[in-house]
Amino acid sequence: MKNLxxxxxxxxxxxxSSCKDSTPTPTPVVVDQLKISIQPTFGPMNLNLDQTYxxxxxxxxxxxxIRFYVTSLSYNSKELCQAALFDYRENGTSFITxxxxxxxxxxxxxxxxxxxxxxxxDPTVWPTTSxxxxxxxxxxxxxxxxxxxxxxVEAKVDTLNDGVDNFNHYVVFHVGGxxxxxxxxxxxxxxxxxxxxxxxxxxxLDMQKFLQNGAQTIDVKSEHSSHSMVGEEELSSKVIQxxxxxxxPL
Amino acid sequence: MKYLFxxxxxxxxxxxxxxxxxxxxxxxxELEIPSHFPSMVIPENNPMTKEGVDLGRxxxxxxxxxGDNSMSCASCHSPENSFSDPNQFSTGINGIQGNRNSMALxxxxxxxxxxxxxxxxxxxxxxxxxxxxxxxMHQEWGDAVVKLEQDVEYRNMFFKAFGEKGIxxxxxxxxxxxxxxxxxxxxxxxxxxxxxxxxxxxNGNDQAILxxxxxxxxxxxxxxxxxxxxxxxxxxxxxxxxxxxFSNNGLDATFTDIGRGAITGNPNEIGRFKIPTLRNIALxxxxxxxxxxGTLDEVIEHYSSQLVSSPTIDPLMEHLSSGGVQLDSQEKDxxxxxxxxxxxxxxxxxxxxxxxxx
Numbered sequence: 001m002k003n004l005x006x007x008x009x010x011x012x013x014x015x016x017s018s019c020k021d022s023t024p025t026p027t028p029v030v031v032d033q034l035k036i037s038i039q040p041t042f043g044p045m046n047l048n049l050d051q052t053y054x055x056x057x058x059x060x061x062x063x064x065x066i067r068f069y070v071t072s073l074s075y076n077s078k079e080l081c082q083a084a085l086f087d088y089r090e091n092g093t094s095f096i097t098x099x100x101x102x103x104x105x106x107x108x109x110x111x112x113x114x115x116x117x118x119x120x121x122d123p124t125v126w127p128t129t130s131x132x133x134x135x136x137x138x139x140x141x142x143x144x145x146x147x148x149x150x151x152x153v154e155a156k157v158d159t160l161n162d163g164v165d166n167f168n169h170y171v172v173f174h175v176g177g178x179x180x181x182x183x184x185x186x187x188x189x190x191x192x193x194x195x196x197x198x199x200x201x202x203x204x205l206d207m208q209k210f211l212q213n214g215a216q217t218i219d220v221k222s223e224h225s226s227h228s229m230v231g232e233e234e235l236s237s238k239v240i241q242x243x244x245x246x247x248x249p250l
Numbered sequence: 251m252k253y254l255f256x257x258x259x260x261x262x263x264x265x266x267x268x269x270x271x272x273x274x275x276x277x278x279x280e281l282e283i284p285s286h287f288p289s290m291v292i293p294e295n296n297p298m299t300k301e302g303v304d305l306g307r308x309x310x311x312x313x314x315x316x317g318d319n320s321m322s323c324a325s326c327h328s329p330e331n332s333f334s335d336p337n338q339f340s341t342g343i344n345g346i347q348g349n350r351n352s353m354a355l356x357x358x359x360x361x362x363x364x365x366x367x368x369x370x371x372x373x374x375x376x377x378x379x380x381x382x383x384x385x386x387m388h389q390e391w392g393d394a395v396v397k398l399e400q401d402v403e404y405r406n407m408f409f410k411a412f413g414e415k416g417i418x419x420x421x422x423x424x425x426x427x428x429x430x431x432x433x434x435x436x437x438x439x440x441x442x443x444x445x446x447x448x449x450x451x452x453n454g455n456d457q458a459i460l461x462x463x464x465x466x467x468x469x470x471x472x473x474x475x476x477x478x479x480x481x482x483x484x485x486x487x488x489x490x491x492x493x494x495x496f497s498n499n500g501l502d503a504t505f506t507d508i509g510r511g512a513i514t515g516n517p518n519e520i521g522r523f524k525i526p527t528l529r530n531i532a533l534x535x536x537x538x539x540x541x542x543x544g545t546l547d548e549v550i551e552h553y554s555s556q557l558v559s560s561p562t563i564d565p566l567m568e569h570l571s572s573g574g575v576q577l578d579s580q581e582k583d584x585x586x587x588x589x590x591x592x593x594x595x596x597x598x599x600x601x602x603x604x605x606x607x608x
Contacts, residue, residue: 170565
């Protein structure tokens, strides 16, 4: 009887102690956050989608979609971000948020478009949060071949300067394909601290420069459609170069 | 002595593991996701469980969810039509018809918005609608819950699925959502074509299907994807056969049903509707949000020559100025042959998706 009682008490103790919440609270590791944002502009003005801007040719133009990929963004061999998708309509100006230290990334190199190393991979295998995952990429992917659509710029234009609004001329640029992949470099910036442990690099994307890149201009009346197909090489390459050149530290 | 021992044990277990004893821990459910599909994101507040899926399936076929016990979800989402309704407009319990065609329930676990106008942001939210809707099942949730609570089998099933007593509309919608997430279609001829063209491994069954695919079906697939052919790829692409977007595909010049525009109030979205999947499309006639086309031939004719302009038309309807992609009769036939490869017979006859009481 006594033995039984001892046994029971021991058992009780065991059961009781086994059921208590035993996850130790981890000591929080403080990691700095690096954020890159992109503000689209039209010359000196901040740009909004669906709002009218006047081109050098005098057309009224409304951008309806601005999206692009940047991949393998690194300094030397240290990678800040494997893949990022800028999507002005869905995500506004936010672009990249990654753990990292400002001192590790005094300048950045990468690709404007999707790195050859990933462009033809199975788009379903990426983690569900990766911009390369087909559900996130959504319509930024054609097919395994030619792969991802590196950029989409879409707009509606009123080409007649007659005082009557008629935005019935559509601009559709969908550019991709390994041959059109561009390297991109960002330098001459400073990470600015926005709060405890959070550092920001604000960039701008000048959509006026996109149309008017020095001598390399796009006249949307005649140059309004590219799907990077055979025969569209010249316009496709101008589109991706101009968009890349439109991106710079704010 | 014996009693003392028993009481002792009960007390010890009770005070030590209280919450575990009162509840029931449901069995996790492993979704069978086809190898060529992305993984599915399951909401944290509604994990998939075996008991939840079984309950959801019962509820999907439960006529007591409607005011006069005559109509279940399956009345307008029937298995043989790939969980859609062969009628242009479904008729609710009071004989009232809506103005939209029922939607096929396929691979919804990968979608981000529901209904033709995307007004529901999750399956759980979506499922709360049809029961009280006066033109559908027309029953207050409170009344539906009372009916279910009168049934001891349901009381037990809810207890097992959610680990606690009680039934409410949230639990009903969670269970049905779990069931709908299991409704995965990925074994059509098209799936074999997709795997083959991308050099993904084919199993023995796939190999057999592959050898049965005709040159016309392959030609139809090429046409479907080609930007200078039928140009369907822009909107109905990838393994899910649609992109997540609202679009106006040139059906009308003016709109009686303004679709997405009514939800957002944005004039640029008037006449835009959810781009539906084309999986099992041969089984889900009639077509479009208002079921205006009875056959795939009519749909193909629409895209070929009958596009209508409006201020919100999708700029990707790039052949608008010539009325459409202008397919000749042979091309129309090839395209239709390809659309038939999207039928997944295993999906519609899968015993796990049928009425559990039959």
